[in-house]
Amino acid sequence: MSVEAICSTLTMLERMHKSLLELAMKKTEIITAGNIEALDQLLKDEQAHVAAIDKLEQQRQKQVTEYLGAKGFASTDKTTVANVIEAAEQQTDRDTLSAVRNRLLLIINDLKKQNDLNQKLVYQSLQIINLTLDNLRPQPEQINYSGSEVRGTNSMAKKSYFDSQA
Template identity: 35%
Template structure:
């Protein structure tokens, strides 16, 4: 169990480093770098999912004779199955993992805000390039009239 949690801490730490790099890439506006970074992140996420499946299997083995399922068991529930030294190590690694996840969440929230700001800037730029169409005369629309053309530069329908 300890080795599995240690692997999760390392992978989350690596993912955190990628998220920090992603922040710089977003600030630079490097779309190709952002795409490559996202591919690398997906590889890390896949590896984390695989290690998490190992963790679930280990927990299922620990609680095999009990009425609880592996999905509802916490690390605190597993501690009685280990020696005191192992319990201390598991709790320390658990705290590291919790801290890594908190840091990763903070950086991801920052990256999301930066991307939203970039999108707002792009929309503002488009609005400045494409001025509002002006109505020359007033005409009352009826249900049979064609809808007015939109200002989108993309030719697509939802």
């Protein structure tokens, strides 16, 4: 396995994450506009992106494991690009891997921020919906069951049927 193959996979991951970031920014606009149909379609697009990213990530892990195995490093559960950077023999390989890795990390960080914003917007929207529903629904103490008295204000002592019939 070569460093170029790993760089290629990282570049594809970078493109996919950048595309996912663009979708997340569109999602912000859709959430603020309240367009449920567009949000539903965007979520389907996001799922396709996430599935493609997952495949690329598995490919990256395999490539990194193979590269480190070829260099004589012990296989661990967490083989990272940072391990490959350390193991790379040529400085140009290290620099290339470092640059691609840093770009990918920046995009992932931006994506996390955008997703946090979207999550907060959705939460606020749900709060507004719940507040509106609460205002539209009659409150239990406002419901008049007996015609003139509000339920629970009856001055008669409440007896259970068991006590009154015994």
